[in-house]
Structures are given as structure tokens and as C-alpha cells.
Amino acid sequence: MSELQRLPVDSQKTETIPILKAENKASRTLAELKGIAKVIPNQSILINAVVLQESQDSSEIENIITTKDDLYKALSETVKKTDSATKEVMFYREALYAGFTELKKHDFISINDIVNIQKVLVRNDAGIRTLPGTKLVNDRTNELVYTPPQTKKEIDGLLKNFTEYLNNDDDTLTKLAVLHYQFESIHPFYDGNGRTGRIINILYLILKQHLDIPILYLSSYIIRHKDLYYELLQKVRTEEAWEGWIIFILKGIEETAAETIRKVKAIKELLDNTIEKVKSExxxxxxxxxxxxxxxxxxxxxxxxxxxxxxxxxxxxxxxxxxxxxxxxxxxxxxxxxxxxxxxxxxxxxx
Missing domain, CATH: 1.10.10.10 (Winged helix-like DNA-binding domain superfamily/Winged helix DNA-binding domain)
Structure with a gap:
């Protein structure tokens, strides 16, 4: 197992011309989303709609499958018994809100915040890994893909470095791609690493004021390109192929922001039409x-x-x-x- 490198990454690998072009496009689309989200004065409408979509998609990446109907029934608290998959998705939503609430309180993301997000997700107090033996294997072939850091001391050091880098003054979207790779490679928990990492993504966008509220998520994009996502992630580990990975994430931000803009406009149009219909009829x-x-x-x-x-x-x-x-x-x-x-x-x- 090669030792996981500390952050930051050499800027020559993360500031290539193709990356800077992709960053520019993603930033413009994200800024448009931030502005257009304000057309719906009641922001809870957007947050509820988009957060539930992300909760469902992020859980689907981990093969936790449920339906929107089941989720909204559970949210209404009408259903007395909820299936395990729906509960997992509801836990994701709760964990995201917990992280968002803490971020708004102190305007940074700490190791304790990350541990608490994972705790809400998985519903146990196991916390950061203390026992060696964790390995990532291919579900289909059972082949060893990656061995993350094994000792508590190493994991703690990497997480300290991770949060220091996360909270520094650099606010680029490229940095989000670097952070996402690093967190998935530290793999600090026994369970829930992927979902925790995807929650950190949206919290980073809010921390750096790219967005005001949690309404952009990469999970649907990752689902559509799941094999490529894992392939590019692995290439950074084995070949330090940062450019392909970063451009993939930046493209995901751009595409997902554009999709969310369309969704915001559609919700606003439907809201306005519904108001007029009720007024009239x-x-x-x-x-x-x-x-x-x-x-x-x-x-x-x-x-x-x-x-x-x-x-x-x-x-x-x-x-x-x-x-x-x-x-x-x-x-x-x-x-x-x-x-x-x-x-x-x-x-x-x-x-």
C-alpha cells in the first residue's frame, strides 16, 4: 500500500488549461443557479424537493433503493412502518440537515462535524476506524481495488490535514474535486464513507458561498457515470491522473447545476400556475x-x-x-x- 499524500496537491497537476476552462464553465453555471434559486421566496420548497432527490440518489449509489412515493409518505409521518431502504434515505436527509445547521452556526467544517454526519447516517457510535484490515474490493470480481490508511494515528493526521485544507481561503471548484478524492481515499469510517463524502461536497459549496442553500448534488451524475467515476478515482491513486478526475467532477457540477436551474424554473412556473388556479377556482x-x-x-x-x-x-x-x-x-x-x-x-x- 502506497502512503496517501497530504494536501495540497502540486498545482501543476491541478491547474492545467483544460481544468481552468472546465472550472470557468462550472463556476458560471453554478453562479446562475445561486441567483435563480432566489426566484422562489420560500426556500424550504426547493430544499425539501432537491434534498430528498439527493438523499435517494446518493443512497442508490450504495445500492439502497427506494421510491419517492415511499419517501414522501414517510416524511408525512403517516406510515407507521417504513422499510429499511427508505429509513436509510431518511437518515441521509437528516445527516445533511445536521451538517448544514452546524455549518451555518460556525462557518467552518470540523472533524467533529464530519463524524457527527456519519453517526446520523449509520446510526451507531463506531466513529473513526481504529482497527486495521479495511480493504476496498470490486463487488463483481472480488478483486482488491485499494487499501486505505490502516492506523488510527495515520487516519487522524490525514483528517486534520483534510479539514485544514477544506477550510482555508482557496474557494475553487477544482478544490472540491481534490477534497472528494482525498476523503474517499482516507475512508475514515467502517461504513457510510461515500454518503458522508457526498454531503461534504454540498457543504463545501455553501461554505465557499457558491450557493446559499443545499440544492446542488452530484449523486445523479455519478449514477449515470458510475463506472467512469470509480475508474477515474482509481487512476488518481495509481497514476496521479488528476486532470481527468477533476474535469469529470467539474463537468458534473456544470451539468447538475444546469439540471437544477431547469428544475427551479419548472417548480416556480408550477407554483405560479397553482396560485392562479386556486385564486380563480x-x-x-x-x-x-x-x-x-x-x-x-x-x-x-x-x-x-x-x-x-x-x-x-x-x-x-x-x-x-x-x-x-x-x-x-x-x-x-x-x-x-x-x-x-x-x-x-x-x-x-x-x-
């Missing part, structure tokens, strides 16, 4: 808060409307059934409870 019950609650919670319970609008349960039920009458919601029965689905938004999120 159900003016007696219209309020901005009512419509926004349906977008924050695509699977809506009567209790959500009671809390958001401060109305009685009977009135909340009447509002939701009226919105079903005009084709905005679809009511389904889950156990003894009614669940009202924002069908337009769910179609948009699924597609």
Missing part, C-alpha cells in the same frame, strides 16, 4: 401560505395545514378536499389517515 380558500404548504409537503396531511394556517382541523380538511375537487390534489388513504398528493409537483420531481 377556489377564491374563498386561497392564501399564499396554503399553496406553499402543498409545495413544501407534496404528500400533505390535514395537520400540516392546521399548523401552517392556524385553522381548525375541519377547515383544513375542507380546504384540501376543495383543492382535490379542482384537480390540484389527489387524496389517498394510508391506514386511517388521508394523504393529499400534489400531483403536478410529484410528476415534476419524478421526471
Amino acid at each position: 377556489a377564491p374563498k380558500i386561497y392564501s399564499k401560505e396554503l399553496v406553499e404548504t402543498l409545495f413544501e409537503n407534496p404528500y400533505c396531511r390535514i395537520e400540516f395545514i392546521v399548523k401552517a394556517l392556524g385553522v381548525e382541523r375541519k377547515a383544513a380538511s375542507r380546504y384540501l378536499h376543495r383543492l382535490e375537487d379542482i384537480g390540484i390534489l389527489r387524496c389517498i388513504k394510508v391506514g386511517k389517515d388521508n394523504l393529499f398528493i400534489n400531483t403536478g409537483l410529484m410528476d415534476l420531481l419524478k421526471n
